[in-house]
Amino acid sequence: MRKSTAWDVAEKAGVSQSTVSRVFTGSARISAATRDRVMEAAKSLDYLPDKRASRLRSGHTGVLAVVVITRPEDSAREVNPFAYALLGSVCKAASQRGYETLVAFQAAEDEFYGRYVEQRDADAMVVIGTTQNQAAWDYFRPRLQSEERTICWGLPFEEAHSVRSDNHAGGRLAAEHLWNQGYRKPVFLGPIESEQRQFHERFEGFSEALRSFGSKSIIVQNLTQKDRMQQGREAIARLADEGTDFDSIFAACDYIALGALDALNERGMRVPEDVGIVGYDGLDATAHANPPLTTIKADLEKAGQQLVAQVLGQDEAETSALAPIELIARASTERP
Amino acid sequence: MRKSTAWDVAEKAGVSQSTVSRVFTGSARISAATRDRVMEAAKSLDYLPDKRASRLRSGHTGVLAVVVITRPEDSAREVNPFAYALLGSVCKAASQRGYETLVAFQAAEDEFYGRYVEQRDADAMVVIGTTQNQAAWDYFRPRLQSEERTICWGLPFEEAHSVRSDNHAGGRLAAEHLWNQGYRKPVFLGPIESEQRQFHERFEGFSEALRSFGSKSIIVQNLTQKDRMQQGREAIARLADEGTDFDSIFAACDYIALGALDALNERGMRVPEDVGIVGYDGLDATAHANPPLTTIKADLEKAGQQLVAQVLGQDEAETSALAPIELIARASTERP
DNA sequence: ATTCGCGATGCATACGATTGCTAATGATGC
DNA sequence: GCATCATTAGCAATCGTATGCATCGCGAAT
Numbered sequence: 001m002r003k004s005t006a007w008d009v010a011e012k013a014g015v016s017q018s019t020v021s022r023v024f025t026g027s028a029r030i031s032a033a034t035r036d037r038v039m040e041a042a043k044s045l046d047y048l049p050d051k052r053a054s055r056l057r058s059g060h061t062g063v064l065a066v067v068v069i070t071r072p073e074d075s076a077r078e079v080n081p082f083a084y085a086l087l088g089s090v091c092k093a094a095s096q097r098g099y100e101t102l103v104a105f106q107a108a109e110d111e112f113y114g115r116y117v118e119q120r121d122a123d124a125m126v127v128i129g130t131t132q133n134q135a136a137w138d139y140f141r142p143r144l145q146s147e148e149r150t151i152c153w154g155l156p157f158e159e160a161h162s163v164r165s166d167n168h169a170g171g172r173l174a175a176e177h178l179w180n181q182g183y184r185k186p187v188f189l190g191p192i193e194s195e196q197r198q199f200h201e202r203f204e205g206f207s208e209a210l211r212s213f214g215s216k217s218i219i220v221q222n223l224t225q226k227d228r229m230q231q232g233r234e235a236i237a238r239l240a241d242e243g244t245d246f247d248s249i250f251a252a253c254d255y256i257a258l259g260a261l262d263a264l265n266e267r268g269m270r271v272p273e274d275v276g277i278v279g280y281d282g283l284d285a286t287a288h289a290n291p292p293l294t295t296i297k298a299d300l301e302k303a304g305q306q307l308v309a310q311v312l313g314q315d316e317a318e319t320s321a322l323a324p325i326e327l328i329a330r331a332s333t334e335r336p
Numbered sequence: 337m338r339k340s341t342a343w344d345v346a347e348k349a350g351v352s353q354s355t356v357s358r359v360f361t362g363s364a365r366i367s368a369a370t371r372d373r374v375m376e377a378a379k380s381l382d383y384l385p386d387k388r389a390s391r392l393r394s395g396h397t398g399v400l401a402v403v404v405i406t407r408p409e410d411s412a413r414e415v416n417p418f419a420y421a422l423l424g425s426v427c428k429a430a431s432q433r434g435y436e437t438l439v440a441f442q443a444a445e446d447e448f449y450g451r452y453v454e455q456r457d458a459d460a461m462v463v464i465g466t467t468q469n470q471a472a473w474d475y476f477r478p479r480l481q482s483e484e485r486t487i488c489w490g491l492p493f494e495e496a497h498s499v500r501s502d503n504h505a506g507g508r509l510a511a512e513h514l515w516n517q518g519y520r521k522p523v524f525l526g527p528i529e530s531e532q533r534q535f536h537e538r539f540e541g542f543s544e545a546l547r548s549f550g551s552k553s554i555i556v557q558n559l560t561q562k563d564r565m566q567q568g569r570e571a572i573a574r575l576a577d578e579g580t581d582f583d584s585i586f587a588a589c590d591y592i593a594l595g596a597l598d599a600l601n602e603r604g605m606r607v608p609e610d611v612g613i614v615g616y617d618g619l620d621a622t623a624h625a626n627p628p629l630t631t632i633k634a635d636l637e638k639a640g641q642q643l644v645a646q647v648l649g650q651d652e653a654e655t656s657a658l659a660p661i662e663l664i665a666r667a668s669t670e671r672p
Numbered sequence: 673a674t675t676c677g678c679g680a681t682g683c684a685t686a687c688g689a690t691t692g693c694t695a696a697t698g699a700t701g702c
Numbered sequence: 703g704c705a706t707c708a709t710t711a712g713c714a715a716t717c718g719t720a721t722g723c724a725t726c727g728c729g730a731a732t
Contacts, residue, residue: 003454005688016712021690031710048455052392053688056717061388066439068424076424076636081620084420088404088412091441100457103402103439105427118339119384120718121436284417288624301411341718352682357720367680389718392687456688675732682725688717695712701705 004045013041024049061123064094064308065102065116069129069136072107079105080130082281086153089304090126096305097312099123109135117149124149124311131156131196132225151311153303155197163306165298166322167198171205173327174250174278174296179213181335183248183276186210187219189235189260190252194225199252202280206250219246223256232259240267247275248333254279254286257293261332265290276333291331299324340381349377360385397459400430400648401438401452405465405472408443415441416466418617422489425640426462432641433648435459445471453485460485460647467492467532468561487647489639491533499642501634502658503534507541509663510586510614510632515549517671519584519612522546523555525571525596526588530561535588538616542586555582559592568595576603583611584669590615590622593629597668601626612669627667635660 006020013020015034022030023038030038041047055061068087070079091101102122106114106129116122127140131154143150144160151161178186188206190199207218221235232251239246240263251257257279261271269275271291279286282297303323310321342356349356351374358366359374366374377383391397404423406415427437438458442450442465452458463476467490479486480496487497514522524542526535543554557571568587575582576599587593593615597607605611607627615622618633639659646657 007688017689018691018713019711021688022711025690027690029710034710046454048451050392050456050688052388052397052456053717054690056386056388056392056719057688057690059690059717063438076428076640077421077618077620079421079424081417081420084417084424085413085415088415088420088441091439092412092443095440101439102399103423103427103437104431105424107428115384118382120339120386120388282413284413284621285624288621288626290624290626300413304412343718353719354683354721355681357718358681361720363720365679365681370680386718389687390720392689393718393720395687395720673732675730677730678728680726683723685721685723687720690716692715693713695710697710698708700707702703 003050004047006047006049008045009038009042009047012045013038021049025054055120061120062099063102063122064090064099064312065104065114065122065125066090067114067116067125067127067129067140068103068105069127069133069140070105070107071130071132072109074107081283081285083128083130085300086128086303089300090128090307091304092301093304093308094312097308099308099312106133106136109133112136112139114140114143117147125151126307126311127152129153131194131198134225149311151307153307155201157195157197161310163303163310163321163323164198165296165303166325167201168205169322170280170296170298170325171202171207171250172209173205173325174202174280175206175209175213177294177327177329177333178248178250178276178278179210179215181272181276181333183333183335184215185219185245185247186215187221187239187244187246187249188252189221189223189232189249189256191223191225192220192252193222196225202252219244223252228253228255229259229262232256232261233263236260236263236267240269249275249277251277251279254281254283254293254295257295258285258289261289261293271332272334273336276335278327278333282328286330289332294330294333295328296325297328299326340383342383342385344381345374345378345383348381349374357385391456397456398435399438399458400426400435400644401440401450401458401461402426403450403452403461403463403465403476404439404441405463405469405476406441406443407466407468408445410443417619417621419464419466421636422464422639425636426464426643427640428637429640429644430648433644435644435648442472443469445469448472448475450476450479453483461487462643462647463488465489467530467534470561485647487643489643491537493531493533497646499639499646499657499659500534501632501639502661503537504541505658506616506632506634506661507538507543507586508545509541509661510538510616511542511545511549513630513663513665513669514584514586514612514614515546515551517608517612517669519669519671520551521555521581521583522551523557523575523580523582523585524588525557525559525568525585525592527559527561528556528588529558532561538588555580559588564589564591565595565598568592568597569599572596572599572603576605585611585613587613587615590617590619590629590631593631594621594625597625597629607668608670609672612671614663614669618664623666625668630666630669631664632661633664635662
């Protein structure tokens, strides 16, 4: 049984095929009577316009490609929950604008198929990802820097079209919070020297605020991009072994914070009494940690809307490239 | 600057357009020399076949639609992480077969756009979801029961095309584990009377195994579909208030288990000494709970492959509708 | 030498909608 | 009563590729 076409509907409704098309696109002026007749015929034939044909003819696809960069070794369960949430948010925002979303998980480091716009699969592209697949980012780099219809989350490198969390404000918030809780010897944990500019932004917001409070020095542990939790653990181990004197930690992401927390717990350093911790990202896991971690959380619903607005053209005034953030205060910084 | 077409490539390579097409589809017999010439011309023109046109002409899209049903009130961060992981797994499995994935989050209860196959947006459809948007399931029900090119995760109702976790085996595993740890007075917590057959399957596996061990009776708390954690909490409150004598819990899903754990902790009932708990789903949060929860975890990588194989036609012998499961033993059932 | 077969390529059409232009219709103005 | 205009609907070209069929060239078979 062949699927019915606009011609079948036209015949049944006693109109021309172009009239049927006009009814469905809603573009042209069609009288109410004709519209009703066509819709009725369409309904009885169970007709829906063929997207393949309308896309070819009209020139646009009504599709937004969303590429999620993951680490090659990650299974679907191990993909960063933050990336999933942002993905969901982008899809929802796109849907609200009448766009469908083509989703691809980009795990490989050597093979890429992210040419969705070029092959007319989508009108635009959003790239989301953990910062830990450098090869993939390198691949997308020229696209993100030059092409108009491509945008990414975060700030993987200078001059990229991006929407990102308000990292500077987030860093400042962390500093203010720790300072207000009476912590005076902060450590910053993060890969600030990596190309991933977002960590540097967090660090700058953090250190600028501390300086303005009159803080003398900040201990900085520069990390690499690999296994975050492990890096967090090792950094604390290093500091402890060196006998460094510190009373608080601002971790550039929650996984680093979770790793640091583990290391502190192992060493019998009490949180928040001996050391306060603030993370970044608002991962669910921070709420279940022992003790629950204070964290900087970006508004992902907003972020999704901003990404979509930027890349598809802004209807509303969603033109900002910085997603609002808030500090979620929890026990890890609740000094008695 | 217009995008180049197969005609441009043909002209440059000195062949016909159909030859260019044949080179790119790889379908017909083309001499190596011609192929090289065409590929070179294509490269220099930065040519990629237009998917819109090839889909229209060829009759298939090479796209798999994935619909994720969520609760209307959920933000992207609140969507069940299990659903996200399964989504990722399905996308990956589809990609391995050369399919792209069209993803849609279906939150609304009254409006549906899930007609991706009908409007030639995709060749087939996979439906994933929490069990908590009944209206959405009702909408998809006829599709899942009749259409060949639609399949879902779980067993929302009888006779649906589905792939699901091996619930019966999972229930049995939970029973065996609790029994081996010396627990003798089990409670089952779950919505077994709901239409969602999967919970009933878990219960049956659980109770059959217990009966085979000679267990006299199982206390059953039948829950509704709403807010899982809350239901788990309330069930424990009910049992405690009634002074029911029990020493272990098998929760039909992890959220129920987490809620139950909360309630036990609040009442000063020790886990695992006084009460053992086994959950279901293998959520990350169970690993961070206090104490970490034992849970039944389905192999989602496999599940994704099975879903895709079933709905797109099976290459490999991935014809099973039951995804393998394993029990992750943690402190919540580690009786001294 | 003629024919046959087969691999390699070209020709021309079709996929099913969108859309610019034209035509028909009825209403309106004078 | 005729010209004008606004509205509505039809005609036909077009989007870029895939593909059935015809063709062409060349070696093998008779």
